[in-house]
Amino acid sequence: MGVLGFTTTSIVNQLFVFNGIGHDLVNLFQVSSIFVISISYVFDESTEEALVHDSVLDYVIYSTIVMLFMLASDRLLGTSVLDSMTANAVLLLLIRQFVVSKQNALISHRLHTVNTDLEVAVTTKAHELELREQQYRSLFAYHAEPIFLFDLHGEVLSVNEAGSSVLGHDTETLIGSNILDIIEQKDRTAYATVLHDLTNGRPRTIDVDVVTEDGSKRVWQLMNIPMIIDGEVEGIYAIVKDITQMIVQQEQIYYQANHDSxxxxxxxxxxxxxxxxxxxxxxxxxxxxxxxxxxxxxxxxxxxxxxxxxxxxxxxxxxxxxxxxxxxxxxxxxxxxxxxxxxxxxxxxxxxxxxxxxxxxxxxxxxxxxxxxxxxxxxxxxxxxxxxxxxxxxxxxxxxxxxxxxxxxxxxxELRTHKEERKLLMEGLDTALEKGEISLYLQPQVDASMKAIIGAEALMRWQRDGVFIPPSQFIPIAEETGHIHDLGRWMIHETFQLMYAFEQGDIDLPKLSVNLSVRQLFDEHLIEYLTSLFERFPIEPARLNFELTETVAAHQSDRVLTRILELKALGIKLSIDDFGTGYSSLAYLVRYPIDELKIPREFTMQLEENREYQTVTATIVAMARQLGMALVAEGVETEYQENFLRKIGCDSMQGYRYAKPMPLDEFVIYYMKQTM
The missing domain is CATH 3.30.70.270 (Reverse transcriptase/Diguanylate cyclase domain)
Incomplete structure (x- = not known):
C-alpha cells in the first residue's frame, strides 16, 4: 500500500485509474482542512481472502473504503468512513466535499479576518473610551469654573475642586447635599422648575443668587446640561459662571444712566x-x-x-x-x-x-x-x-x-402771556444799555429826628418804550442771563461819576449807597476796576457805601473775608442789606468789618400789626448799637413805623414817607429844598 498526494485536477483521474487495480492502493488527499484516504483492493476469489496492510482496517471485505478526517486549525474535529463506493460515487463525494471544504475555508478565513478586525476595533474603541474618560475626568476635575453633577432632584453626585473651593466645603461634604440649599430662597422655585424642565433633554441657563460658606452672596449663571444615557436623562451637569461683578457693573451702569451723580x-x-x-x-x-x-x-x-x-x-x-x-x-x-x-x-x-x-x-x-x-x-x-x-x-x-x-x-x-413778556425782557436786556434805557434813580435816606438828608441809595430803573419795568421783573432775568455783570458795572461807574459831580458842585451828600451783586463781589477784576474809577473820579472813599446781600456776608469763608478787607482797604463803607431775612448765624457780624445794617422792608411793614416783628426789630437795633454799627430802616411809610423806630433807637430811615426813588434832576431839587 502506498500513500500519494493529489492536486485538485488529478483527483478525478487517479480515481478512475485505481479502480479495479489488483493491488492495495492508499491515496491520501489533503484538500484544505479535509484529508481523504482512499483504500482500494482486490481479493483472491479462490481463497476468498484479502490481505490489507493497514493496522486500522483488518479483513476489510469492501472493494473501496473512503475515510474523511475533518481538521480545523490543525485540530482533528472528527472522521467519516464511507465504504462500498464506486469510483463515480467517490468522485462525486470528493467534489462535493471539496466544494464544501473550499467554502468552509473561505468562511473560516473571513471569520478569522472579521475576528481580527473586531479585536482591533474593540481594542481601539476601548482605548478611545479610556482616553475620552480621562479627558472628561481632567476637564471636569481641573476646569477653572465650578462644575456640579447632580440628579434630577438636585442632589449632588459629584463636584470638581473649583466647585468645592468656591463654596468653602470639601468634596465629601458637598456630595449628597442638595444644590437648592445654597440657592437664595427667592430663586429656589425657579431653579426647581428648571430641573424639572431638563427632562426634555434640552440645556437651560438660569441666573441665581447663592450664599457661600462665609455668608457672602454671589450671583451664579448656571448652564444646566442634561446627562443622557440610553435616551433617558440620568443626571444634570451644571457649569457655574460667577457673574457677580458683571451684575454689579450692570447695576452701576443702570444707576449712572438713571440717577444724578x-x-x-x-x-x-x-x-x-x-x-x-x-x-x-x-x-x-x-x-x-x-x-x-x-x-x-x-x-x-x-x-x-x-x-x-x-x-x-x-x-x-x-x-x-x-x-x-x-x-x-x-x-x-x-x-x-x-x-x-x-x-x-x-x-x-x-x-x-x-x-x-x-x-x-x-x-x-x-x-x-x-x-x-x-x-x-x-x-x-x-x-x-x-x-x-x-x-x-x-x-x-x-x-x-x-x-x-x-x-x-x-x-x-394766563401765564402763557407772561412767558411771552419774559422772552421780550430777555431780548430787551441785550440792548438796554446801548439804547440808554437804563437810568439811575436816587432815594433819599433821612435822619427822622432832624428831618435832614444823610444819604441816598442809587437804584436802577429800566424804561422801555415809555413803560417802566419793575426791578423785580428784570433783575432776576439779568442775574439768570448774566446781564447783571454789565448792569452792575454801569451802576458803579454812574455812582462814582455822580458822587464826583456832587463833590465838585453844591451838593454835600454824606453817603451814596449802591448794591454790589454777588457776581460783582467775586469778579477777579473788581478791585482793579474800582482803583481805576478812584483815579478817574477822585472822590472821598468814605462817602461811598456798598450794600451787600446777607447771602454774601453770612458765609464765613476766607474768600469773602479777603474781598471785604480789600474793599475796606480802599476806604469804602459796607452795609448788610435786608438783614435778618435769610440767615440765622450772626458770627459774620463779628468777623467782618461791617459798618451798617439795613432793617428790611418786610420787618418795617409788620411793625403796626405784629408784636413779634417789633421784638425782632428792637433786638436788631440793640445788637447793632452794641457792635457800633449804623442802622437804616427801609420801607418806612407811616407815622407809627417812624415813631416806633425812633423809640427803639433807629433814626435813619428810607421809604415813601419821605420820598420815592427819583431821577437825578428831581433829587437835586428835593435836596435843595430840604437843605434850605
Whole structure:
C-alpha cells in the first residue's frame, strides 16, 4: 500500500485509474482542512481472502473504503468512513466535499479576518473610551469654573475642586447635599422648575443668587446640561459662571444712566421716562418744579464745591421726605422736580418746605436758610404731553420767583402771556444799555429826628418804550442771563461819576449807597476796576457805601473775608442789606468789618400789626448799637413805623414817607429844598 498526494485536477483521474487495480492502493488527499484516504483492493476469489496492510482496517471485505478526517486549525474535529463506493460515487463525494471544504475555508478565513478586525476595533474603541474618560475626568476635575453633577432632584453626585473651593466645603461634604440649599430662597422655585424642565433633554441657563460658606452672596449663571444615557436623562451637569461683578457693573451702569451723580436723585432721563409712563397709563399726577432762591449767590461766593455740597444735602432731604408713589429728581443746576400721583398739592408743598427747604443747612461753619420758588402743574388739566407739562411748570415757577422768595404758584393759562413778556425782557436786556434805557434813580435816606438828608441809595430803573419795568421783573432775568455783570458795572461807574459831580458842585451828600451783586463781589477784576474809577473820579472813599446781600456776608469763608478787607482797604463803607431775612448765624457780624445794617422792608411793614416783628426789630437795633454799627430802616411809610423806630433807637430811615426813588434832576431839587 502506498500513500500519494493529489492536486485538485488529478483527483478525478487517479480515481478512475485505481479502480479495479489488483493491488492495495492508499491515496491520501489533503484538500484544505479535509484529508481523504482512499483504500482500494482486490481479493483472491479462490481463497476468498484479502490481505490489507493497514493496522486500522483488518479483513476489510469492501472493494473501496473512503475515510474523511475533518481538521480545523490543525485540530482533528472528527472522521467519516464511507465504504462500498464506486469510483463515480467517490468522485462525486470528493467534489462535493471539496466544494464544501473550499467554502468552509473561505468562511473560516473571513471569520478569522472579521475576528481580527473586531479585536482591533474593540481594542481601539476601548482605548478611545479610556482616553475620552480621562479627558472628561481632567476637564471636569481641573476646569477653572465650578462644575456640579447632580440628579434630577438636585442632589449632588459629584463636584470638581473649583466647585468645592468656591463654596468653602470639601468634596465629601458637598456630595449628597442638595444644590437648592445654597440657592437664595427667592430663586429656589425657579431653579426647581428648571430641573424639572431638563427632562426634555434640552440645556437651560438660569441666573441665581447663592450664599457661600462665609455668608457672602454671589450671583451664579448656571448652564444646566442634561446627562443622557440610553435616551433617558440620568443626571444634570451644571457649569457655574460667577457673574457677580458683571451684575454689579450692570447695576452701576443702570444707576449712572438713571440717577444724578451729585444728588443721587433721578436724572432728567429717568424723570421723563417715569412721567411719560404715567401719561401713557392715564394716571393723574401733580408735578412740582422748584428752583432754589439765591443759589447763584452761594455758588459765586464760596465756589462750586460748596454749592455742590448744598445740592447733595437737598437731595438727601428730598429722598427722606417722599412718600410711596412720589418721585424726585434733579433736572440740572438748582432745579428739582417732584412727581406725586396722589394727595393734596398744598399738603405736599408744605411737607417739602418743612423737611427740605425750611430747616437751615450747616455749611462752612454757618447755618444757611434756603428757600425755593415752586411752580405746580396737574395732569391732565395743565397739559397732555411731557413737553407741555414741563413748560407750564417752568412758567409757574418763574412767576413764583418774580413774586418773591419762597413762593408757590399753580399754573394758569394766563401765564402763557407772561412767558411771552419774559422772552421780550430777555431780548430787551441785550440792548438796554446801548439804547440808554437804563437810568439811575436816587432815594433819599433821612435822619427822622432832624428831618435832614444823610444819604441816598442809587437804584436802577429800566424804561422801555415809555413803560417802566419793575426791578423785580428784570433783575432776576439779568442775574439768570448774566446781564447783571454789565448792569452792575454801569451802576458803579454812574455812582462814582455822580458822587464826583456832587463833590465838585453844591451838593454835600454824606453817603451814596449802591448794591454790589454777588457776581460783582467775586469778579477777579473788581478791585482793579474800582482803583481805576478812584483815579478817574477822585472822590472821598468814605462817602461811598456798598450794600451787600446777607447771602454774601453770612458765609464765613476766607474768600469773602479777603474781598471785604480789600474793599475796606480802599476806604469804602459796607452795609448788610435786608438783614435778618435769610440767615440765622450772626458770627459774620463779628468777623467782618461791617459798618451798617439795613432793617428790611418786610420787618418795617409788620411793625403796626405784629408784636413779634417789633421784638425782632428792637433786638436788631440793640445788637447793632452794641457792635457800633449804623442802622437804616427801609420801607418806612407811616407815622407809627417812624415813631416806633425812633423809640427803639433807629433814626435813619428810607421809604415813601419821605420820598420815592427819583431821577437825578428831581433829587437835586428835593435836596435843595430840604437843605434850605
Amino acid at each position: 451729585l444728588t443721587g436723585l433721578h436724572n432728567r432721563y429717568a424723570l421723563q421716562e417715569q412721567i411719560e409712563r404715567l401719561i401713557f397709563d392715564g394716571r393723574p399726577f401733580s408735578l412740582m418744579f422748584s428752583d432754589l432762591d439765591g443759589f447763584k449767590e452761594i455758588n459765586d461766593q464760596f465756589g462750586h464745591h460748596m454749592g455742590d455740597e448744598l445740592l447733595q444735602h437737598i437731595g438727601k432731604r428730598l429722598r427722606g421726605a417722599l412718600l410711596p408713589n412720589e418721585y424726585a429728581g434733579r433736572l440740572g443746576g438748582d432745579e428739582f422736580i417732584v412727581v406725586a400721583e396722589h394727595g393734596d398739592d398744598e399738603i405736599l408743598v408744605e411737607r417739602l418746605r418743612r423737611f427740605v427747604y425750611r430747616p437751615p443747612y450747616f455749611m462752612g461753619g454757618t447755618l444757611v436758610e434756603i428757600h425755593a420758588s415752586i411752580g405746580i402743574v396737574r395732569y391732565p388739566e395743565h397739559g397732555s404731553t411731557l413737553k407741555h407739562l414741563l413748560s407750564n411748570a417752568d412758567l409757574a415757577m418763574y412767576k413764583a420767583k418774580e413774586k418773591g422768595r419762597n413762593e408757590t404758584i399753580m399754573f394758569a393759562p
